[in-house]
Amino acid sequence: MSTIVFLHAHPDDEASQTSATMRLAADAGHRVVCVYATNGDHGTVPADLREGETVVDRRRAEAQASAVALGTARVVWLGYADSGMTGWEQNSHEQSFHACSTDEAAARLARVLDEEDADVVVGYDWHGGYGHPDHVKVHAVVHRVAELAARRPRLLEATMNRDHLRRMFEAATAAGMAPEDADWDPDAPADDGNPVGTPEAEIHWHVDARPVLAAKRAALSAHASQEDVGWMLGMPDEQFAAAFGDEWFIEPGREPGMTDGHPVG
Numbered sequence: 720m721s722t723i724v725f726l727h728a729h730p731d732d733e734a735s736q737t738s739a740t741m742r743l744a745a746d747a748g749h750r751v752v753c754v755y756a757t758n759g760d761h762g763t764v765p766a767d768l769r770e771g772e773t774v775v776d777r778r779r780a781e782a783q784a785s786a787v788a789l790g791t792a793r794v795v796w797l798g799y800a801d802s803g804m805t806g807w808e809q810n811s812h813e814q815s816f817h818a819c820s821t822d823e824a825a826a827r828l829a830r831v832l833d834e835e836d837a838d839v840v841v842g843y844d845w846h847g848g849y850g851h852p853d854h855v856k857v858h859a860v861v862h863r864v865a866e867l868a869a870r871r872p873r874l875l876e877a878t879m880n881r882d883h884l885r886r887m888f889e890a891a892t893a894a895g896m897a898p899e900d901a902d903w904d905p906d907a908p909a910d911d912g913n914p915v916g917t918p919e920a921e922i923h924w925h926v927d928a929r930p931v932l933a934a935k936r937a938a939l940s941a942h943a944s945q946e947d948v949g950w951m952l953g954m955p956d957e958q959f960a961a962a963f964g965d966e967w968f969i970e971p972g973r974e975p976g977m978t979d980g981h982p983v984g
């Protein structure tokens with residue numbers, strides 16, 4: 720039995736990026752803790768907010784529903800402000816996660832790790848997959864916390880497999896399923912000037928999400944107020960499995976080579 724603490728930047732990141740890994744860990748008897756750095760304050764404002772209800776209230780409630788779907792034992796909020804995408808004025812908000820002290824955020828996360836006597840901490844790759852400032856910050860904070868926690872945890876970084884994305888895109892194009900005007904190139908620089916995700920040769924773990932795709936869908940459904948979630952859930956099962964059927968992790972310091980299976984056995 721291990722305790723695994725996931726640090727996510729925004730509510731719904733756990734659903735799209737690591738929900739199968741969380742569900743599988745919980746099913747295997749491990750304790751899963753989900754820490755959110757921000758309240759997701761810049762998410763879509765739902766049209767059906769009740770009187771007195773804020774976007775943050777809604778997003779916290781949605782995250783709790785996602786936790787139920789995933790078997791997450793505890794949800795923790797660090798309470799930073801969402802920094803928005805690169806260049807947004809919110810980047811410089813004094814409470815923004817991206818602008819906060821890495822040491823301070825890591826110290827707060829370290830308290831959670833110590834309370835939980837955590838064995839494993841999970842963050843994101845060095846550019847947060849695609850360069851969102853809050854996601855890049857998750858990487859920095861998780862690396863720092865691995866030095867601060869009383870019991871040094873194993874460190875994992877969720878990422879996207881650039882080679883897998885390219886193969887999927889080529890297959891979709893060959894099958895005539897890619898949009899006519901699609902010129903997406905996984906090797907071209909994304910928002911942050913880097914290609915998306917990580918080359919396969921630098922990835923250590925591949926988790927097959929297919930056995931728990933229903934839980935992944937349920938976690939995404941929990942975040943119904945978010946625009947992005949709609950198109951994900953609109954996919955037919957086969958397409959959803961192709962898009963969300965795999966989760967990938969880097970384990971810094973581990974020798975090269977990818978293992979098919981859950982990183983926490």
Ligand SMILES: [Zn+2]
Nearest residue numbers: 728729732851
């Ligand atoms: Zn996010």
